[in-house]
Amino acid sequence: MRFFLSLSLLFLSALAIAQAPSVFALEARAGESLNYEMDLNAGAPITDLSWAWNSSNACFVEPRKQYFTGNHVLFKTEIPTYSTMVIRLVPTDPSQNMSIYAYSGGGGALPPALASCVSCEADFYQDRPSRTRPNPDHTRSVELRAVTRPYPVTIGVVGADGLAEGTFTLEITVTKNR
Template sequence: MKTKIFILFLLVALTGFSAHSQHIVSTFSAKPNGVVEVAGRLEDGSKMEDLSWAWSSQNACFVSTKQHKFSGNHVLYQTEIPPRSEMTIRVIPRDKNADFSLYAYSGGGGAVVPNLPYCTSCEADYKWDFKRRGKTQDHTRSVQLRAINNPFPVTIGVVGGQGLSSGDFILEVSLEGGETPENKPQPDIPIFRIDSEKGKSLTYEGKLKEGVFVYKLDWAWDGQNACFPSTQKDKYEGHHQLYLTELPRRSELTVTLIPDNPKDQLNLYAYSIGSELQVVPDLHSCVSCEASYMARSGRDPGIRQVELRAINNPYQVVIGVAGAKGVTSGSYRLELSLK
């Protein structure tokens, strides 16, 4: 309740006219790994005569044939999406029969529609004209935006469809990730050399308690590595245990992690590099990186597996066994099969 009261106070204090638009823009702060709810009314917005920004190739928010879905009042909000986060924006009309639409865009230097020359990403949701196979739609609308290495301003538009100009709603904004990383000193990470033999499967036993935390994980979603996305970093916020092996030219290495207890929440990654050894978190670029981690839902057998290949050149391979957030122990077997 305190969070909602604070957000409503900010809306009253910071609401004002944008220098780029005659539409009122209300400002609030999103909460890392949390949810913020803001109450609103279409009556507080106004219609937007020029919607051509939406189908501009620099924005690609929605197509011109759908402009009637956005012909009612527009109620605008601004917030910020921090690095390493995914934002889900949802509008919940009080009247379940009301025709609401939603759009949100990141970047653009904070420019406000209709004066939006460009943006980083724009998404929109509106009432479907026809049913879609395998999908259902209720009275709510939702979109998602992501940020990797940089923060972006986010502008949100709650809109009445078919000229709708009145109706109460709740704007719900949830963030996954976005917390500021702690600047803790990184301890030395033990790395064990293990063999891989072509045509054989070799098994090694390990204990996660012999590893350490890797405090900086942004190497994993850096474009030079693309190992796992920032939204999955909680799968790797426990102890890490590292291994080093070889991947000969014209070969394929399969690495399988088998925990003694499937409930231990252990995960796996492996990357191939050239002759210069690079050990996380100081991984600037690699040839290939693959990860395997527990699913968010459903039965999890606990077994993880990745594959790496070499064609014309041999590589070094670093294998990482990691616990999920807070997991610092667990025994396991690591199987290496080289073909």
């Protein structure tokens, strides 16, 4: 019985490690736009997405989970005080459907272990025009703000509908508000 329990725990640990996406450190500087090129194959799927529609995060709603089922590539950076950070995702191949989310705060936690964050924004495919995006295309964009103190920022680039590979450019622009 003990051997079976140990083997089961070893298997579950290996499964958790196999599904942990890589995290890449980025430097975002106020007053600059920086571009980073990457491939979704550097990430891994996150099968438990319930953290995103938890009311303490409110990143995206459960009916939109199909847009976040592929590989997740995670990036860490920081937003300085009195700043706005605009993060733009541009897939190299416009036919590849990718999504993006970014959250500030979170105490260093990564999905799916993110219990709460200061703010979280997500952008994914929209087949109809909206007030904020009159002409939907293959690019995605989110925006975060910091006021009186800096916050750690985690950015997730994700393949929609199980997409596991595809190159993209991540553009980060930080502007000071004061």
